[in-house]
Amino acid sequence: MQNKMLSxxxxxxxxxxxxxxxxxxxxxxxxxxxxxxxxxxxxxxxVKEYKAKSxxxxxxxSNPEIEREIKNELERVAKQFGSDxxxxxxxxxxxxxxxxxIDPISQSAN
Numbered sequence: 001m002q003n004k005m006l007s008x009x010x011x012x013x014x015x016x017x018x019x020x021x022x023x024x025x026x027x028x029x030x031x032x033x034x035x036x037x038x039x040x041x042x043x044x045x046x047v048k049e050y051k052a053k054s055x056x057x058x059x060x061x062s063n064p065e066i067e068r069e070i071k072n073e074l075e076r077v078a079k080q081f082g083s084d085x086x087x088x089x090x091x092x093x094x095x096x097x098x099x100x101x102i103d104p105i106s107q108s109a110n
Contacts, residue, residue, distance in 0.1 A: 053060045059070075078089050 050060060059066065074089055077083075078085070078087070081089075083089055
């Protein structure tokens with residue numbers, strides 16, 4: 001009886017380990033190999049190209065017309081939301097919530 005339980009436990013453990021090994025290999029294998037699909041390889045090449053072009057934090061493949069449009073839109077948004085011209089409209093605003101002083105309740109009011 002005890003041998004049967006032990007063998008069932010071992011078989012269950014082997015199944016779990018086999019499943020985990022298969023999952024790990026399935027996750028790691030694409031990262032270790034080059035893309036086997038030509039479409040996938042083209043996508044990876046474009047992502048690498050885009051990463052190289054966007055290194056300076058600027059728009060990729062922009063021209064003066066696009067830069068003017070962006071400037072005009074930012075000015076329009078700044079005017080619409082009441083910017084003073086010094087505020088960076090691309091920066092997330094800083095919120096400050098001051099602590100409110102609360103008067104303690106005195107128990108000696110009786």
